[in-house]
Amino acid sequence: MSKILKIHGLEKTYTSGSKELTVLKDINFEVGRGQTFSIIGPSGSGKTTLLGLCAGLDQPNGGTVELCGVDLSTLNEDERAALRNQKVGFIFQNFQLLPTLTALENVSVPLELQGNRTAASRAALLLEKVGLGDRMDHYPSQLSGGEQQRVALARAFCNQPEILFADEPTGNLDEETGEKVIQLLLDLNKDAGTTLVIISHDLDLAARTQQIIRLKGGQILSNQPTSTVDYE
16 A cells, blocks of 8 residues: 655654743654544644644654655645645634635635636535535525534545545534534545545544554554554
8 A cells, every 4th residue: 555644753842932842752654545544642642733744734843744745844835735735635623614605615615726617516516415405505604513514524525635634523513413424524535535634532433444543742652453442
């Protein structure tokens, strides 16, 4: 299996006054193309910081990130943004929909920015897939939290990313709604053959992926296939 994400010796520190805070230390792992992958850990363990580094949203103090075959340290900020626009999808806990756009417009925006003339039809197809075919003209304020996250799912898959990062995708949803969203996410991901990296503190969600990394205090405690993970 070829690797779509390679992390080697990753370090991240922040300076506050005269103090230096180490958020991540000596992080090493690889994610295969088409793999489903979870990074779990308690609040403050460095999960979201790690996601930002993996996606090129932030830069490490040490180590390397190779994403889609490219060493991110060789790219400038505009080049990293271009790589994300072409090959990376995101799903966030707080949905991050544009409030002045309809569901259809929110989903089609990434493709329209690329000049894709099929943006509206592809967006409509994805909204049908997530069960929102009758809500395309609704604005985010007219949609429930679960519906907003389903719009976000459709948007994430709209530009057919090679890898998708989901940061606590059910964090703002009740248990029943969260379960429906996760099933949709996994189904869409399977159909598209996308690599999926989920950041979560939810062990039940992580158990539905193929590989789990456990973070604590900015370091990897374990990196195991799901079938061998001890959940105690």
